[in-house]
Amino acid sequence: MSPPQFSEDFIQKLNKLFSWRRDVRHFQTTPVEDTLLDQLLSIACMAPSVGLSEPWHYIKVETQKLRQEIYTLFKTCNEQAAQQYASEQQQLYSNLKLSGLNEAPHHIAVFSEENPAQGKGLGRHTMPETTAYSTVMSIFSFWLAARAHNIGVGWVSILPPQKVKTILSVPDHWTFIAYLCVGYPQFQYETPELEQRGWEKRNPDRKQWIIR
Template sequence: MPEFDDQFRGRLHDLFAWRRDVRRFRSDPLPDGALERLIETACLAPSVGLSQPWRFVIVDDSARRQAVLDNFSACNAEALEAYHGERAQLYARLKLAGLREAPGHVAVFADRGTEVGHGVGRRTMPEMAEYSVVTAVTTMWLAARAEGIGMGWVSILDPGTVADALDVPRDWRLIGYFCIGYPETEDDRPELEREGWEHRRAATDHILRR
């Protein structure tokens, strides 16, 4: 087993701190095989009952990408209507996706019906399949950051429309649609914090003791 010393732990903390949800991408293409390599790393993540329910769809087709972009635009316009006053003005200024600029697009689904793992750990909490996929996404995100590649999670989408656009089984559940590429700028603060939408709370705000 490799030794993880204090220097490594410090660098690992830096990786966590500099992992950002990227929405502004350079146009540089990703190296050949980069997405496949990152997905291989993602598949090292833990999964309930070793079910490995993650399903990665690399979206290269321009028409399918456009369908996702059109859906984002419609959903984003609808979301704007839920805000009022200054908050609506701020929302309208936010850049919430890099769908046009990012060279890489990956949709990640959870296959809750998979028979791999024989159902271990899912009888009382079937949602563990989705949680397992999220661990894979996080693993991929950190691996990408370590290579200087950014990821942006696009959640302002209609899952059914995306599934139709990508022609995947309807019983797969969309976990996230991700833009992937090299960031325009680097910052250790979330963009939504920099734009004044929200600020990060201290860890102590999220801890209970019983």
């Protein structure tokens, strides 16, 4: 079978998709259709993985009790994190919206198997962490596919892994990778919100090759 030939128009639209991939914090409460969520999961599972191990596990957190436990955990961690900054930065930090846990209609926790039988260990004898890297690739595939359907994704990265594993009752050999808020965004913007709010800006040096 001949590989597909992608047009210049498609390439330009793909570049626009990369540009408009945002970490969303402001969500509408309207749920995403189950069939569309299933489609996004199927695309996520097309991601490359070391040794074809497919180490990822996606959990839809739908129980209100569990969601509330996650939110309470987030609040505690967020308050502790704020204390690590000097007073000026602390005020800026407190004005950041760092999760959409209360608004997002869907919570998705993503875990990675540390040493899955699938793949038979290929490619990870010297770098076992590549299973986690593979799961991150899967998350990014999910994220881009979601954006193409005008669905927002927000990664809540402040949660302690072991406590999340306990709340969600997952096996010990699963590594917590991400807790995602998913839903239709309230706002659309190309510039990252952290840059808009003056927290940080992109580093142009990152676009340059390092030559050795």
